[in-house]
Amino acid sequence: MNLNCHKIFLFLLISSSATAKIHDENSQNAVSEPTTQAVEVLEPSIEEIKIEEGTCFHADLVQEDFCYNRTQKSSCECENIRDFVICCNVTDITKSISCLENSNFRNIHIINVTQSEINLSNLNSLKQVDSLVITDGNISKILGQFSKFTSIKCLNFSNNNITEVSERALLNLSQLKTLDLSRNNITKLPTIQNITVNIQGNSKVSCINITTILDKVTFLNKEKSYCESEVGSGWFNDKASITIDHIEKRIKFDFECPEECKCKPGNMHYKKIDDKDESDVLIFISEVDCSNQGLTKLPVKLPENTISLNITNNSISSLSDLVTNEHYQSIQKLYADDNLITSVVDLEGTKFLENFTILSLKNNKIKDIPYYILSNLEKNLIGKYLYLGGNRLTCDCHIIKNIRHWRLINDCDKILCNNMPAKILELKESQLCKSGIDDWANYIEYLIIIEVLLLVALFTKVSYDCYVFKKTGLLPYPANVLILYNQK
Ligand SMILES: *[C@@H]1O[C@H](CO)[C@@H](O)[C@H](O)[C@H]1NC(C)=O
Ligand SMILES: *[C@@H]1O[C@H](CO)[C@@H](O)[C@H](O)[C@H]1NC(C)=O
Ligand SMILES: *[C@@H]1O[C@H](CO)[C@@H](O)[C@H](O)[C@H]1NC(C)=O
Ligand SMILES: *[C@@H]1O[C@H](CO)[C@@H](O)[C@H](O)[C@H]1NC(C)=O
Ligand SMILES: *[C@@H]1O[C@H](CO)[C@@H](O)[C@H](O)[C@H]1NC(C)=O
Ligand SMILES: *[C@@H]1O[C@H](CO)[C@@H](O)[C@H](O)[C@H]1NC(C)=O
Ligand SMILES: *[C@@H]1O[C@H](CO)[C@@H](O)[C@H](O)[C@H]1NC(C)=O
Ligand SMILES: *[C@@H]1O[C@H](CO)[C@@H](O)[C@H](O)[C@H]1NC(C)=O
Ligand SMILES: *[C@@H]1O[C@H](CO)[C@@H](O)[C@H](O)[C@H]1NC(C)=O
Ligand SMILES: *[C@@H]1O[C@H](CO)[C@@H](O)[C@H](O)[C@H]1NC(C)=O
Ligand SMILES: *[C@@H]1O[C@H](CO)[C@@H](O)[C@H](O)[C@H]1NC(C)=O
Ligand SMILES: *[C@@H]1O[C@H](CO)[C@@H](O)[C@H](O)[C@H]1NC(C)=O
Numbered sequence: 163m164n165l166n167c168h169k170i171f172l173f174l175l176i177s178s179s180a181t182a183k184i185h186d187e188n189s190q191n192a193v194s195e196p197t198t199q200a201v202e203v204l205e206p207s208i209e210e211i212k213i214e215e216g217t218c219f220h221a222d223l224v225q226e227d228f229c230y231n232r233t234q235k236s237s238c239e240c241e242n243i244r245d246f247v248i249c250c251n252v253t254d255i256t257k258s259i260s261c262l263e264n265s266n267f268r269n270i271h272i273i274n275v276t277q278s279e280i281n282l283s284n285l286n287s288l289k290q291v292d293s294l295v296i297t298d299g300n301i302s303k304i305l306g307q308f309s310k311f312t313s314i315k316c317l318n319f320s321n322n323n324i325t326e327v328s329e330r331a332l333l334n335l336s337q338l339k340t341l342d343l344s345r346n347n348i349t350k351l352p353t354i355q356n357i358t359v360n361i362q363g364n365s366k367v368s369c370i371n372i373t374t375i376l377d378k379v380t381f382l383n384k385e386k387s388y389c390e391s392e393v394g395s396g397w398f399n400d401k402a403s404i405t406i407d408h409i410e411k412r413i414k415f416d417f418e419c420p421e422e423c424k425c426k427p428g429n430m431h432y433k434k435i436d437d438k439d440e441s442d443v444l445i446f447i448s449e450v451d452c453s454n455q456g457l458t459k460l461p462v463k464l465p466e467n468t469i470s471l472n473i474t475n476n477s478i479s480s481l482s483d484l485v486t487n488e489h490y491q492s493i494q495k496l497y498a499d500d501n502l503i504t505s506v507v508d509l510e511g512t513k514f515l516e517n518f519t520i521l522s523l524k525n526n527k528i529k530d531i532p533y534y535i536l537s538n539l540e541k542n543l544i545g546k547y548l549y550l551g552g553n554r555l556t557c558d559c560h561i562i563k564n565i566r567h568w569r570l571i572n573d574c575d576k577i578l579c580n581n582m583p584a585k586i587l588e589l590k591e592s593q594l595c596k597s598g599i600d601d602w603a604n605y606i607e608y609l610i611i612i613e614v615l616l617l618v619a620l621f622t623k624v625s626y627d628c629y630v631f632k633k634t635g636l637l638p639y640p641a642n643v644l645i646l647y648n649q650k
Contacts, residue, residue, distance in 0.1 A: 218316035219269035275299035525552035551576025
């Protein structure tokens, strides 16, 4: 019984696929003939069509290059395919829709509209659709507005050369989720909220317009969506074209600025990335000024990519954050004049030391500069500026011996000594280096000279004794004493 059931089922399967084959062949033969059979060619694949979340219906889902491969069967530019409609080379949207056999469809893709203006108020026949897709055409203006109770959820106006969309165009689309305006020439966005928008490929959109809706709208491809910023708007002074991503960072940047500091966006920094669309990506860099705030510690947080920090005239004593705090990773310029910094030992072997361009530590409490800092400076001197004027170092013979390295410090003429009233450049070797104990190397030298002199003296004495003995037979006094003692 069970077996029979299977057999029957199997038979049904085979016969159904067989008829499908026959059907296929029939329709292929019928291609040249007009009418509905041509449409059926496409049908087998339609059942598989799945419109992905966040995208609208697209003719490519039915067949790639649909309009090129289609053979027009009637004067109607549009075609029903189940509940999809695809229209090609349309000269008037309203007219081409009106000739459809079945007007009860949910998804429509209208390709290559050559109409220069579309008045949305006249598209009442599209009120019931989920996806309205009008792409790859030559529309310059979208006028009017969708009428009330239009149920469109996904709207795609990509690649049409649109320069203008009326401000109120989409106000009545209460169910709209996705709006694709990519590859057009729009300057102002219509009023929108709570939707996902793609404006990539519109280089003339006003940045201010985008700023006002950033929290209401989700933009796609932010890194590649450019907008135009009014020159002199204060935000991005040297660049008129910036990305949405960059605007967001700018806003975040204001939040990240420590309370007691002033943060300002620095010059743009361009980073090449390997991408066909846009090869330059703007990287946001910031300069932070926390001077004159009575700080005793470095700020705990800094905006992303802070390259310059001014903490002049505070009561900061340690630079260890520069090494341990991740927010300080990008710092290249540090202005820390007039603080209470006692040491730069923390900086040994750090990325900062290797890559800084300006380190200004004038008028601090530094007593000693480790030798490796100076030798590091010598190794990569180009583009580095180090200021230490007004610090009072413990001056000794070392400084004089290595004065060549000290001269690499840009204001070395202003570095003072704490153990004598002098600047380091005024130190004299004779002053500091002859007091032997101070200078172990010299002490050893003297010792060696004395030893050599003693050796020479000893040798001379022995030679003299030898000479006297040969001539007179007299031994030197100690030898005489020894002989006498022996004879006893
Ligand atoms: C809109 O149409 C364009 C061009 O055909 C396509 O690349 C894009 O993915 C579509 N957008 C959505 C959201 O479906
Ligand atoms: C639309 O225009 C293109 C380009 O001229 C042409 O190749 C295509 O066959 C036309 N499609 C229809 C359906 O007329
Ligand atoms: C559609 O036409 C293009 C040429 O425009 C061709 O490369 C492609 O193979 C055709 N696709 C089908 C399914 O016929
Ligand atoms: C768009 O359609 C017009 C005819 O309406 C045709 O002349 C033109 O070549 C088509 N363009 C494309 C890109 O298919
Ligand atoms: C596109 O429309 C503009 C006017 O809006 C017209 O000047 C231009 O010739 C049209 N281009 C095509 C390819 O139809
Ligand atoms: C759009 O069409 C509506 C209704 O037909 C009309 O009242 C309105 O003036 C049109 N708008 C424009 C800008 O042409
Ligand atoms: C885009 O529209 C402008 C006029 O609004 C026209 O000058 C230009 O040729 C159009 N570009 C294309 C690619 O159709
Ligand atoms: C964008 O529109 C301006 C005029 O508003 C026109 O000069 C420019 O050529 C257009 N750009 C494109 C890519 O169509
Ligand atoms: C864009 O700016 C224009 C005027 O500058 C305004 O009318 C419009 O509402 C703004 N759009 C959005 C989405 O803020
Ligand atoms: C937008 O979404 C938020 C939460 O997601 C909701 O509270 C708000 O009512 C929505 N606004 C509109 C106009 O749909
Ligand atoms: C750092 O701050 C001090 C005090 O406000 C100021 O005089 C100095 O010019 C600033 N340095 C830089 C490089 O901005
Ligand atoms: C120093 O900066 C250069 C480029 O400015 C970079 O290639 C290098 O990795 C940096 N060194 C360290 C230790 O980060």
